[in-house]
Amino acid sequence: xxxxxxxxxxxxxxxxxxxxxxxxxxxxxxxxxxxxxxxxxxxxxxxxxxxxxxxxxxxxxxxxxxxxxxxxxxxxxxxxxxxxxxxxxxxxxxxxxxxxxxxxxxxxxxxxxxxxxxxxxxxxxxxxxxxxxxxxxxxxxxxxxxxxxxxxxxxxxxxxxxxxxxxxxxxxxxxxxxxxxxxxxxxxxxxx
Amino acid sequence: xxxxxxxxxxxxxxxxxxxxxxxxxxxxxxxxxxxxxxxxxxxxxxxxxxxxxxxxxxxxxxxxxxxxxxxxxxxxxxxxxxxxxxxxxxxxxxxxxxxxxxxxxxxxxxxxxxxxxxxxxxxxxxxxxxxxxxxxxxxxxxxxxxxxxxxxxxxxxxxxxxxxxxxxxxxxxxxxxxxxxxxxxxxxxxxxxxxxxxxxxxxxxxxxxxxxxxxxxxxxxxxxxxxxxxxxxxxxxxxxxxxxxxxxxxxxxxxxxxxxxxxxxxxxxxxxxxxxxxxxxxxxxxxxxxxxxxxxxxxxxxxxxxxxxxxxxxxxxxxxxxxxxxxxxxxxxxxxxxxxxxxxxxxxxxxxxxxxxxxxxxxxxxxxxxxxxxxxxxxxxxxxxxxxxxxxxxxxxxxxxxxxxxxxxxxxxxxxxxxxxxxxxxxxxxxxxxxxxxxxxxxxxxxxxxxxxxxxxxxx
Numbered sequence: 001x002x003x004x005x006x007x008x009x010x011x012x013x014x015x016x017x018x019x020x021x022x023x024x025x026x027x028x029x030x031x032x033x034x035x036x037x038x039x040x041x042x043x044x045x046x047x048x049x050x051x052x053x054x055x056x057x058x059x060x061x062x063x064x065x066x067x068x069x070x071x072x073x074x075x076x077x078x079x080x081x082x083x084x085x086x087x088x089x090x091x092x093x094x095x096x097x098x099x100x101x102x103x104x105x106x107x108x109x110x111x112x113x114x115x116x117x118x119x120x121x122x123x124x125x126x127x128x129x130x131x132x133x134x135x136x137x138x139x140x141x142x143x144x145x146x147x148x149x150x151x152x153x154x155x156x157x158x159x160x161x162x163x164x165x166x167x168x169x170x171x172x173x174x175x176x177x178x179x180x181x182x183x184x185x186x187x188x189x190x191x192x
Numbered sequence: 193x194x195x196x197x198x199x200x201x202x203x204x205x206x207x208x209x210x211x212x213x214x215x216x217x218x219x220x221x222x223x224x225x226x227x228x229x230x231x232x233x234x235x236x237x238x239x240x241x242x243x244x245x246x247x248x249x250x251x252x253x254x255x256x257x258x259x260x261x262x263x264x265x266x267x268x269x270x271x272x273x274x275x276x277x278x279x280x281x282x283x284x285x286x287x288x289x290x291x292x293x294x295x296x297x298x299x300x301x302x303x304x305x306x307x308x309x310x311x312x313x314x315x316x317x318x319x320x321x322x323x324x325x326x327x328x329x330x331x332x333x334x335x336x337x338x339x340x341x342x343x344x345x346x347x348x349x350x351x352x353x354x355x356x357x358x359x360x361x362x363x364x365x366x367x368x369x370x371x372x373x374x375x376x377x378x379x380x381x382x383x384x385x386x387x388x389x390x391x392x393x394x395x396x397x398x399x400x401x402x403x404x405x406x407x408x409x410x411x412x413x414x415x416x417x418x419x420x421x422x423x424x425x426x427x428x429x430x431x432x433x434x435x436x437x438x439x440x441x442x443x444x445x446x447x448x449x450x451x452x453x454x455x456x457x458x459x460x461x462x463x464x465x466x467x468x469x470x471x472x473x474x475x476x477x478x479x480x481x482x483x484x485x486x487x488x489x490x491x492x493x494x495x496x497x498x499x500x501x502x503x504x505x506x507x508x509x510x511x512x513x514x515x516x517x518x519x520x521x522x523x524x525x526x527x528x529x530x531x532x533x534x535x536x537x538x539x540x541x542x543x544x545x546x547x548x549x550x551x552x553x554x555x556x557x558x559x560x561x562x563x564x565x566x567x568x569x570x571x572x573x574x575x576x577x578x579x580x581x582x583x584x585x586x587x588x589x590x591x592x593x594x595x596x597x598x599x600x601x602x603x604x605x606x607x608x609x610x611x612x613x614x615x616x617x618x619x620x621x622x623x624x625x626x627x628x629x630x631x632x633x634x635x636x637x638x639x640x641x642x643x644x645x646x647x648x649x650x651x652x
Binding site: 017018036037038040062064065087089092137138156157158159160 | 220223224226262264266337472
């Protein structure tokens with residue numbers, strides 16, 4: 001009986017409490033990892049979650065030419081970082097294309113250097129913003145509501161999107177999905 | 193019968209579950225896509241034969257063909273990281289706090305007992321300082337992420353834990369896979385780490401107990417650690433536990449409750465400790481402090497002893513067995529001078545010529561003959577308990593893999609036995625008072641890693 005209790009206790013603890021899965025019924029299952037406080041992440045349904053003062057890495061396995069689409073609603077705070085062309089675990093903190101969204105505008109950083117600055121794109125509290133981040137070759141195409149930005153980057157593309165709301169912010173991500181792009185010639189030509 | 197099968201199945205499930213949850217190495221595999229764009233220009237010039245009139249402008253025959261290509265290459269990286277905060281072979285603690293009338297006399301670190309006393313019927317006596325001991329075998333700790341990722345919490349277990357307040361078996365608290373939660377407060381985060389560690393542990397089978405303790409930990413360095421403990425273990429040995437069921441001094445109908453406040457001094461061997469940030473450092477960049485760290489070194493010896501212990505072997509007369517070895521690099525002669533020890537070293541050179549040493553001191557010079565493959569270690573080793581050994585020699589090591597090596601060892605050993613040795617040794621290899629012999633041997637290092645200069649942290 002005691003052994004059964006031990007087993008149950010260990011099962012309840014779980015082997016990987018920092019891992020989660022999104023879009024489980026879809027072809028493009030997304031695998032996530034909570035990168036800091038486990039309590040900062042709360043999954044609300046199969047493709048939505050709340051992130052409170054936390055950071056998560058979302059991975060579309062083996063698909064580096066991808067298009068992440070989701071709705072973002074800022075509930076608290078002023079700044080969100082969306083990072084592509086990087087990998088989880090903060091292996092190389094300087095690496096990655098960091099898309100910083102604030103209430104004052106959007107800035108894109110590559111290797112800690114600002115490469116794009118757009119004050120017309122602003123994060124507004126309690127409004128659902130539609131965001132799409134499309135990595136195609138050396139281009140990253142960012143759609144924010146009706147705005148479109150094309151960023152050229154020499155960084156290799158990866159399977160990950162890292163969402164960083166660790167600056168005392170709270171956000172809701174809903175309807176997240178990711179699919180492979182660049183299957184055809186026209187997509188390839190886009191990369192030029 | 194049904195109960196027994198259920199118990200075995202539960203144990204197996206638990207082992208599988210723990211095996212699945214705890215690993216030594218975390219493998220991270222990621223895909224990077226590198227995109228190269230390339231434009232090729234082909235220039236074609238066709239020179240027409242014949243003369244041209246000077247001064248006249250002719251249209252150029254040059255034609256340019258432009259071709260654009262996009263090449264994408266996937267680069268898959270695989271990286272290996274340690275997946276534990278602590279992984280250890282053995283921790284031993286000599287404790288004070290049990291009934292002094294029934295003291296075991298485990299000695300310093302709990303590993304210097306009077307070997308003649310250790311028998312099933314031994315109930316202790318009152319002239320020993322270290323009355324009890326705590327022994328933890330197969331230790332693992334993993335990061336515990338709770339309290340909003342509060343720093344340095346761990347959850348872990350041991351394959352087995354023995355808490356012995358005194359020599360009476362009915363007071364021994366024993367558990368397989370006890371569950372421990374620890375929090376470390378680091379005083380120094382430089383190797384060897386110094387930290388204060390409060391912990392709470394729960395043993396569930398066969399004893400049922402809680403062990404609350406605080407310890408000051410120094411280590412690890414080459415897998416060696418020192419600890420000072422203060423704690424309280426309290427629990428119950430049920431009537432079905434082997435400590436009660438197989439006890440000639442207790443009625444097997446009733447259990448026994450035990451409360452054991454203790455202080456103790458402990459050491460641990462092949463016990464490796466990582467900071468959280470080190471679990472994000474690839475194995476290949478980890479820092480090493482010793483020339484040789486390993487579990488087993490076993491040598492077949494040929495000596496000038498009068499009689500071999502092997503009746504049908506004329507080549508070898510005896511053997512040497514060293515367990516949990518660690519030879520640390522010292523800052524002399526370009527860190528080639530080393531100082532080390534083993535949990536124990538048994539040298540049997542022949543019949544009536546053997547000795548045993550617990551924590552012998554070994555010093556020497558580490559010479560690399562061929563990088564990554566061959567090394568030599570002239571050494572002097574002194575063992576002081578239970579036998580006295582002075583061992584001078586040289587060992588040549590050939591690295592086969594990261595965990596296996598072969599060696600040739602030659603030397604001279606002088607030994608004497610003033611104390612009682614374990615009965616198993618005297619029964620098998622005779623009675624020895626003193627001996628002096630030359631020897632030559634073939635050594636096997638098993639789960640024994642030899643390091644080379646570029647792997648030592650001092651050279652990084």
